[in-house]
Amino acid sequence: MAEDRDSELEDLLSKAKREPVLLAEETVVCPACGKPTLKVREYLYEVPYFGKIVLGEGRCSNCGYRYSDVRVAEVSEPKKIIVRVNGEKELRYLLIKSATAALLIKEKGYEMVPGPASTGFITTVEGILHRFLDVLEALCAGRDDPTCRDNKAWLERAIEGLESFTLIICDFEGTSKVVGDNVEEKPIDEECERLYEKSLEYLRR
Numbered sequence: 758m759a760e761d762r763d764s765e766l767e768d769l770l771s772k773a774k775r776e777p778v779l780l781a782e783e784t785v786v787c788p789a790c791g792k793p794t795l796k797v798r799e800y801l802y803e804v805p806y807f808g809k810i811v812l813g814e815g816r817c818s819n820c821g822y823r824y825s826d827v828r829v830a831e832v833s834e835p836k837k838i839i840v841r842v843n844g845e846k847e848l849r850y851l852l853i854k855s856a857t858a859a860l861l862i863k864e865k866g867y868e869m870v871p872g873p874a875s876t877g878f879i880t881t882v883e884g885i886l887h888r889f890l891d892v893l894e895a896l897c898a899g900r901d902d903p904t905c906r907d908n909k910a911w912l913e914r915a916i917e918g919l920e921s922f923t924l925i926i927c928d929f930e931g932t933s934k935v936v937g938d939n940v941e942e943k944p945i946d947e948e949c950e951r952l953y954e955k956s957l958e959y960l961r962r
């Protein structure tokens with residue numbers, strides 16, 4: 758399954774301090790095909806920067822859907838993680854965004870709100886920008902719209918380290934983490950509660 762993993766995760770796992778421990782193994786309903794044929798295994802790893810992390814992996818024997826999930830093993834209080842990005846240094850910060858966490862790029866109002874099939878992942882701040890760009894390109898495909906062009910240009914400049922912005926992770930279960938200096942953690946506030954309400958709306962659908 759290694760080819761489905763983010764390269765940052767692959768790199769961390771190669772530096773794991775000891776063999777992974779199998780925590781759980783179960784067969785659950787597949788979010789892609791709806792059949793109870795998705796076999797998921799969860800492993801505890803100890804890796805640099807993050808310490809103990811739980812990695813979930815699985816494959817649906819019916820449709821081939823592949824599941825992967827990451828979260829930190831030691832759960833903290835729910836928190837708002839604020840990353841002030843001024844350039845290339847912060848773009849390289851490693852982070853775990855757990856399945857239930859929401860993302861916000863404050864200055865642009867870009868939001869990534871978890872839905873029922875959301876999973877956790879390890880990436881960098883730059884990786885988050887690429888994810889937003891992928892979503893934007895999908896939304897704007899075949900449209901010649903000035904808003905699309907402006908947002909795409911902004912994201913491309915941000916990826917080059919030419920924009921300053923604030924990345925917020927609303928970590929509702931205390932299982933996300935960002936490794937870096939320009940990182941601040943605060944209690945969940947109204948800004949995060951608004952995103953939490955949105956994620957509940959997705960779950961009710």
Ligand SMILES: [Zn+2]
Nearest residue numbers: 787790817820
């Ligand atoms: Zn399936």
